[in-house]
Amino acid sequence: MQAVKEKLNEMNTMRKAKADARAEEKAEKELAKARVEVAKEVRKAKEAEAAMDLHVAKAEERAHQELVKHAQEQS
Numbered sequence: 001m002q003a004v005k006e007k008l009n010e011m012n013t014m015r016k017a018k019a020d021a022r023a024e025e026k027a028e029k030e031l032a033k034a035r036v037e038v039a040k041e042v043r044k045a046k047e048a049e050a051a052m053d054l055h056v057a058k059a060e061e062r063a064h065q066e067l068v069k070h071a072q073e074q075s
């Protein structure tokens with residue numbers, strides 16, 4: 001009878017250990033997924049910032065061209 005109780009106790013312990021391992025693995029996967037999403041958002045932000053810098057540079061160039069053009073017209 002004692003052997004049966006020990007066997008059941010061992011089975012319960014193994015079941016709990018497996019459940020804990022699954023829960024830990026699931027948490028790690030969720031964390032990894034969150035890190036990937038954060039990395040994607042950071043990349044998108046950097047790309048948007050680079051595009052914005054490009055547009056600002058183009059706007060400055062056009063403004064400079066217009067200033068030069070108007071300065072030549074008034075001369």
